[in-house]
Amino acid sequence: MAELKIDNVYKSFGEEHILKGISLDVTDGEFIILVGPSGCGKSTLLNCIAGLEDVTTGDILLGDTNVTYEAPKDRDIAMVFQSYALYPNMNVRKNIAFGLEIRKMPKAEIAEEVARVAKLLQIEPLLDRKPSQLSGGQRQRVAMGRALARRPKIYLFDEPLSNLDAKLRVEMRTEMKKLHQRLGTTIVYVTHDQIEAMTLADRIAVMKGGIVQQFGTPQEVYDDPANMFVAGFMGSPSMNFLRCEVTKQEKDYAVQIESQGTIFQLPVDPKQADLSSYVGKTVVLGIRPEQITHVMPHLVAEQYITQVPVKIEVTEPTGADTLILARINDQECECRVHPQEAGKVGESMELLFNMSKAVFFDEQTEARL
Amino acid sequence: MAKSKNPSYANINARAVLYAVLIIVAAYYLLPLILMIVTSFRSMDEIRMGQLIEWPKTFSFDAWSMAWSEVQIGAREERGLRPYFINSILMVIPSVAISTILGALNGYVLSFWKFRGSELFFAALLIGCFLPFQAILLPQSQLLGWLGLSGSLVGLILTHVVYGVSFTTLFFRNYYVNLPHELVKAAKLDGAGFWVIFFRIILPLSAPILVVTVIWQFTQIWNDFLFGVVFSDPSSQPVTVGLNNMVNSSTGEKQYNVDMAGAIIAALPTIVVYVVAGKYFVRGLTAGSVKG
Numbered sequence: 001m002a003e004l005k006i007d008n009v010y011k012s013f014g015e016e017h018i019l020k021g022i023s024l025d026v027t028d029g030e031f032i033i034l035v036g037p038s039g040c041g042k043s044t045l046l047n048c049i050a051g052l053e054d055v056t057t058g059d060i061l062l063g064d065t066n067v068t069y070e071a072p073k074d075r076d077i078a079m080v081f082q083s084y085a086l087y088p089n090m091n092v093r094k095n096i097a098f099g100l101e102i103r104k105m106p107k108a109e110i111a112e113e114v115a116r117v118a119k120l121l122q123i124e125p126l127l128d129r130k131p132s133q134l135s136g137g138q139r140q141r142v143a144m145g146r147a148l149a150r151r152p153k154i155y156l157f158d159e160p161l162s163n164l165d166a167k168l169r170v171e172m173r174t175e176m177k178k179l180h181q182r183l184g185t186t187i188v189y190v191t192h193d194q195i196e197a198m199t200l201a202d203r204i205a206v207m208k209g210g211i212v213q214q215f216g217t218p219q220e221v222y223d224d225p226a227n228m229f230v231a232g233f234m235g236s237p238s239m240n241f242l243r244c245e246v247t248k249q250e251k252d253y254a255v256q257i258e259s260q261g262t263i264f265q266l267p268v269d270p271k272q273a274d275l276s277s278y279v280g281k282t283v284v285l286g287i288r289p290e291q292i293t294h295v296m297p298h299l300v301a302e303q304y305i306t307q308v309p310v311k312i313e314v315t316e317p318t319g320a321d322t323l324i325l326a327r328i329n330d331q332e333c334e335c336r337v338h339p340q341e342a343g344k345v346g347e348s349m350e351l352l353f354n355m356s357k358a359v360f361f362d363e364q365t366e367a368r369l
Numbered sequence: 370m371a372k373s374k375n376p377s378y379a380n381i382n383a384r385a386v387l388y389a390v391l392i393i394v395a396a397y398y399l400l401p402l403i404l405m406i407v408t409s410f411r412s413m414d415e416i417r418m419g420q421l422i423e424w425p426k427t428f429s430f431d432a433w434s435m436a437w438s439e440v441q442i443g444a445r446e447e448r449g450l451r452p453y454f455i456n457s458i459l460m461v462i463p464s465v466a467i468s469t470i471l472g473a474l475n476g477y478v479l480s481f482w483k484f485r486g487s488e489l490f491f492a493a494l495l496i497g498c499f500l501p502f503q504a505i506l507l508p509q510s511q512l513l514g515w516l517g518l519s520g521s522l523v524g525l526i527l528t529h530v531v532y533g534v535s536f537t538t539l540f541f542r543n544y545y546v547n548l549p550h551e552l553v554k555a556a557k558l559d560g561a562g563f564w565v566i567f568f569r570i571i572l573p574l575s576a577p578i579l580v581v582t583v584i585w586q587f588t589q590i591w592n593d594f595l596f597g598v599v600f601s602d603p604s605s606q607p608v609t610v611g612l613n614n615m616v617n618s619s620t621g622e623k624q625y626n627v628d629m630a631g632a633i634i635a636a637l638p639t640i641v642v643y644v645v646a647g648k649y650f651v652r653g654l655t656a657g658s659v660k661g
C-alpha cells in the first residue's frame with residue numbers, strides 16, 4: 001500500500017513523444033481509472049509506473065521513495081497486461097504461483113493462495129490447463145489471478161475485463177470493487193468502458209494525446225468537464241454540442257436555438273457560466289441527452305426548463321429509454337425520452353430542455369467557459 | 370466442373386504425374402548413395418573383375434572394417450578412420466553446444482534486454498554470416514598461434530564456435546523477436562531476474578529453434594573440411610580430413626569399396642541427425658512465420 005506520485009513525466013520513443021508532462025497525485029488506497037482514446041499513451045503510462053519503460057524525464061514516487069530509476073522487481077507492483085502475457089509453457093496453477101515462488105513464499109502458502117484466487121475468479125477447473133487451451137476470457141481471468149495472488153503496493157490493470165462476456169464483466173466489476181474495499185490497495189486501472197469508469201473510480205484521469213485533460217471524481221468529470229474533449233468522451237450516449245448565439249435577456253443571458261423555423265431562448269444559469277463577454281457571439285452549448293426529455297408537467301414551470309417542439313429524425317430504443325435524434329440549429333441533437341412518450345420518425349414532438357446542468361465551451365479553443 | 374466430367378480421375382492423373390516426378394527426383398539423389406552402399410559391400414576382386422557398377426555377388430563387411438580400423442592412412446601409427454572419427458566427435462559436441470548456448474544468450478539479450486547500440490552490435494555480428502571461410506584463415510591461424518592453440522582440438526573448437534555464433538545468434542534473435550515482449554515484462558514484475566527469465570520462461574519456449582540450430586551447427590561443423598585441414602595437426606584431424614587422406618593415399622591400387630565405406634562412415638552422423646530430428650527442423654524453420 002502506498003501513495004503514488006507521478007511528477008511531470010515525459011516519455012518519447014525516439015522522435016515520437018507519447019507522454020507529454022503527466023502529473024498525477026494518487027493517495028494511498030485510491031482507485032484511479034485511466035481513460036482516453038486508443039493510442040493516447042495509457043499503457044505506456046502504466047509501463048512507466050511499473051518500471052518496464054524508462055521515463056524520458058520526470059519522476060515517479062511510491063510512498064516516500066523515488067522509484068524512477070528502480071528495477072521493476074524492486075518496485076513491488078503487480079500488473080495485468082492488455083495482452084494477458086501468460087507464460088505459455090506453464091499451466092494455470094504455475095502461472096499464478098510463479099511470482100510467489102520467485103519471492104520465496106513457502107510451498108503450502110502458495111498452494112493456499114492459488115486456491116483462494118482460483119475460487120475468486122472461478123478458474124478452479126482450469127488450473128491444470130495450459131494458456132493455449134483457454135478462451136480469451138479465461139486467459140484474462142488467469143492474468144488477473146496472477147496479479148491478485150500477490151500483495152503488492154500497487155495494482156496496475158490494463159483493460160482487465162475487456163474480453164469477458166457482459167454478465168461475467170458485471171460480476172467481475174463488482175468483485176473488483178469488493179476486492180479494493182477489502183484490500184485497500186492503490187489501483188490504477190485502464191478501461192474503455194464508461195460504466196466501469198464511473199462505478200469503480202474514486203477519481204478518473206481523462207487522457208488525450210499524452211496529456212491529462214482532467215483528473216477528478218467521476219461526478220466532477222461528468223458534470224463539470226474541463227473541456228469539450230472530456231465532455232464528449234465521458235458519458236454514453238455522449239453530450240450534444242450545439243453551436244448557438246448568446247443573447248442578453250432582462251438580467252441574465254440566454255442561448256438562442258432554432259427548431260422547425262421557430263426561435264427559442266434557452267436561459268443560462270449564471271452558476272454554470274458567465275457569458276457576459278460573449279453576447280452576440282457563438283458559443284458551444286453542451287447538453288447531455290438526459291437533460292432533454294419528454295414533457296413532464298411538474299417540470300414545465302421550472303426556471304431553467306424550456307419547452308421546445310422538435311422534429312424526430314431517428315429513434316433508437318435502448319429498452320429503458322428511447323433516444324431521439326432531433327435537429328436543432330441545423331445540428332443533430334440526441335434526446336432521451338420515456339419509450340411510451342417517444343413519437344414516430346418524421347413527427348413533431350414537444351421536449352423539455354433542462355439548462356441547469358448545461359455547460360458552455362469556446363468555439364475555437366474548446367475550453368470550458 | 371463442366372469440363373472434367375469425373376473430377377476424381379483428373380485428380381488421380383495429377384497425382385500420378387506428381388508422384389512420377391517426385392520418384393525421379395528422389396532416385397536422382399538416392400542413386401549415388403545406393404551405389405556407394407552397394408560398392409562398399411563388394412570385394413575388391415569382384416570390382417576388379419567386373420564392372421564398377423554392378424550388384425554384389427558376395428556380401429562382405431570387409432571394406433567397412435578396413436575403413437574403420439585397418440587401412441593405413443598416411444604415416445600414422447593408428448590405422449583406419451576411427452581416430453579421426455573420435456576427433457570429430459570430440460570437436461563437434463563442444464562446438465555445437467557452446468555456439469548454441471552463446472547464440473541463445475545473444476538472441477535473448479538482443480531481443481529483450483536491448484542496450485544502447487544493441488542494434489549496431491547485431492548488425493556487426495551479422496556480417497559474420499557473410500564472411501567466407503577463406504577470409505578468416507590467416508587471421509585465425511595467427512590468433513591461434515598467439516593463444517598457443519595451433520593444431521589442437523581446442524583451437525579447432527574455438528574456431529568453430531566463433532564462426533558459428535553469428536548464425537546461431539541470428540537464428541535465436543529472429544525467433545525471440547516474435548515472442549510477445551509482455552512475457553518478459555510480466556516475469557520482471559513477478560520478480561524474476563535475467564537468468565530466471567531465461568531459464569524458466571524463454572528457454573522452455575525455444576525447443577523448435579534449438580533443434581534447428583543444433584542440426585545446422587552439427588552438419589556445418591561435422592562436414593567442415595577447410596578449418597579441419599588448416600587448423601589441426603595429425604593428432605587432431607577430423608574425419609573429413611581423414612577421409613580425404615585415406616582416399617588420396619597414393620600407395621597401391623585404389624580400393625573403391627574401402628573408399629565408399631569410409632565416405633559413408635564419415636557421413637553417417639549427419640544422416641542420423643537428419644532422420645531423427647528432421648521433422649522438427651522443418652517445423653522450427655517455419656515456426657517464426659506462424660503466430661501463436
Ligand SMILES: Nc1ncnc2c1ncn2[C@@H]1O[C@H](COP(=O)(O)OP(=O)(O)OP(=O)(O)O)[C@@H](O)[C@H]1O
Pocket residue numbers: 013016018036037038039040041042043044045082
Ligand atoms: N515501443 C514503442 N515504440 C514506439 N512507439 C510506441 C511503442 N510503444 C507504444 N508506442 C506508441 O505509443 C502510443 C501510445 O501507445 P499505448 O499503448 O500507450 O496506447 P494506449 O493508450 O494504451 O492505447 P489502447 O487503448 O489502444 O491500448 C501509440 O501511438 C503507440 O504506437
Ligand SMILES: [Mg+2]
Pocket residue numbers: 042043044082158
Ligand atoms: Mg493500451
